[in-house]
Amino acid sequence: MRTELPILAAAAVGATLAWPRLPTASGVDTPEIAFSAARALTHVAAWSTSPRPVKSVRHDEVVQLLATELESQGFVVEQQRPGALQNLVASAPGATQDGLWLVAHSDSVPEGPGAADDGLGLGVITEVTRALSLDRVPAHLHVLFTDGEEAGLRGAEAFVRTAPTAERLAINIDARGDQGPAYMFQVAGPSSALLDGWQASGCTAQATSLARTVYDLLPNDTDFTVLQRSGWNGYNFALIGGADRYHSAGDTVANLDPRSVQQVGDCVLALARTWLDRSPAADTRSFAYAQAGPWTWVLPTWVIRALGLLVVATLRPRPRLRGVAIGASVALAALVAGVLLEGLAVALWPGFTAPVAEIPNALRLIVPAFGIGVLSCLAWRRWAGGELVDAFTVAFGGLAAVLLPTAGYLLLPGAAVAAVRSRSPTFALLPAFLAGITLGPFYAGIGDALTSRMLPLLAVLPVMTVGWVFGGVGSPPPSPVTPAAG
Ligand SMILES: [Zn+2]
Numbered sequence: 001m002r003t004e005l006p007i008l009a010a011a012a013v014g015a016t017l018a019w020p021r022l023p024t025a026s027g028v029d030t031p032e033i034a035f036s037a038a039r040a041l042t043h044v045a046a047w048s049t050s051p052r053p054v055k056s057v058r059h060d061e062v063v064q065l066l067a068t069e070l071e072s073q074g075f076v077v078e079q080q081r082p083g084a085l086q087n088l089v090a091s092a093p094g095a096t097q098d099g100l101w102l103v104a105h106s107d108s109v110p111e112g113p114g115a116a117d118d119g120l121g122l123g124v125i126t127e128v129t130r131a132l133s134l135d136r137v138p139a140h141l142h143v144l145f146t147d148g149e150e151a152g153l154r155g156a157e158a159f160v161r162t163a164p165t166a167e168r169l170a171i172n173i174d175a176r177g178d179q180g181p182a183y184m185f186q187v188a189g190p191s192s193a194l195l196d197g198w199q200a201s202g203c204t205a206q207a208t209s210l211a212r213t214v215y216d217l218l219p220n221d222t223d224f225t226v227l228q229r230s231g232w233n234g235y236n237f238a239l240i241g242g243a244d245r246y247h248s249a250g251d252t253v254a255n256l257d258p259r260s261v262q263q264v265g266d267c268v269l270a271l272a273r274t275w276l277d278r279s280p281a282a283d284t285r286s287f288a289y290a291q292a293g294p295w296t297w298v299l300p301t302w303v304i305r306a307l308g309l310l311v312v313a314t315l316r317p318r319p320r321l322r323g324v325a326i327g328a329s330v331a332l333a334a335l336v337a338g339v340l341l342e343g344l345a346v347a348l349w350p351g352f353t354a355p356v357a358e359i360p361n362a363l364r365l366i367v368p369a370f371g372i373g374v375l376s377c378l379a380w381r382r383w384a385g386g387e388l389v390d391a392f393t394v395a396f397g398g399l400a401a402v403l404l405p406t407a408g409y410l411l412l413p414g415a416a417v418a419a420v421r422s423r424s425p426t427f428a429l430l431p432a433f434l435a436g437i438t439l440g441p442f443y444a445g446i447g448d449a450l451t452s453r454m455l456p457l458l459a460v461l462p463v464m465t466v467g468w469v470f471g472g473v474g475s476p477p478p479s480p481v482t483p484a485a486g
Pocket residue numbers: 105117118149174175
């Protein structure tokens with residue numbers, strides 16, 4: 001316990017500092033140059049009184065309201081009608097298609113009024129364009145409101161088929177929830193310049209290369225996917241908290257958190273000001289990045305890889321195959337237990353493949369999943385000894401950083417705790433603090449993004465986390481070599 005407590009405390013302080021916070025929502029009397037959630041929400045309330053699915057009368061009406069609003073700001077609005085869809089394109093008078101495009105979808109699902117999905121995007125974009133067009137509409141500012149997103153990204157597909165080639169940067173806004181911190185979960189294009197622009201914007205939304213890596217592996221799509229395939233650069237935003245109301249009658253303006261709207265709006269306005277009159281320079285390097293409190297750190301992936309190797313090399317005694325094998329077996333056992341638990345849940349509740357947030361009493365599953373993880377970890381330590389836990393934590397974290405740095409950065413500080421602790425418990429406090437900073441937003445984020453398919457992950461996470469905090473402590477120190485008496 002002697003070194004566990006300070007290490008836990010350092011990690012807790014780091015996590016507290018990094019835990020996502022939302023800004024205060026600005027009222028209607030906010031200066032015109034700034035973004036106001038209250039002004040954006042006034043529009044959202046008017047546009048999402050009832051569902052507006054593709055080809056519905058209400059959708060026609062809302063597209064007209066959107067066109068009127070943008071025309072009143074000085075835009076030239078074109079309603080494109082590819083195959084009975086209604087895309088809305090707005091630009092400055094006489095503008096070419098080069099420049100910055102703010103993108104959202106105007107249709108909703110038939111089941112709900114779509115205040116967040118994607119009234120959020122419509123409201124934020126019209127409030128941002130208002131703030132940018134106080135004198136006149138900037139020459140390189142464009143708006144694209146697509147139709148048929150909910151019907152398979154059809155509006156975006158139709159738009160890119162007919163659009164002339166141009167140098168474009170898109171900011172797409174969508175939602176699969178209506179509260180919590182905003183996530184900028186995809187960067188497309190020259191990432192160094194786009195991440196520099198992101199850091200300079202002062203945006204406090206969550207941005208991690210982990211989310212991007214995971215999203216790239218998933219089949220989920222937004223309009224941004226279509227634009228990205230056509231060579232556009234840019235940023236993709238979403239709200240993911242409150243997923244139980246996603247695509248339901250509960251997606252109303254009353255449930256849309258004004259603070260989340262403010263956070264998206266502040267970011268989009270700041271990024272728009274950054275990119276209105278310039279383009280990101282070409283760059284093919286790869287970066288790991290994550291949010292820590294109100295800041296985003298960005299490191300080239302080679303740095304993460306080098307740190308991974310350094311951590312593995314630092315552990316004393318050296319990682320042994322036996323430790324790594326036992327640790328991997330424990331993690332695997334927790335994973336299998338999680339998969340079995342998920343199978344059991346699907347057998348008991350046929351509709352279980354929905355997001356966990358949509359399942360009544362999801363805690364009944366989350367708690368046992370976590371329990372399995374914690375118990376396996378404690379049993380592992382008791383049975384195999386702390387040194388082996390350390391060996392596994394270091395080898396796994398170090399290798400993850402080397403092999404998949406854009407996601408493996410998350411395990412690196414925890415692995416460093418185990419490696420540094422093997423030499424000096426005091427110095428392990430710094431990596432523990434960094435681990436807290438790295439893990440805080442992650443734990444806050446998976447709560448928002450949980451789906452039932454993540455139950456196996458929930459069973460493994462405690463093995464990883466408890467492993468680095470409660471690893472080698474308490475095991476007997478390697479016995480010093482006693483010189484033979486002569
Ligand atoms: Zn949507």
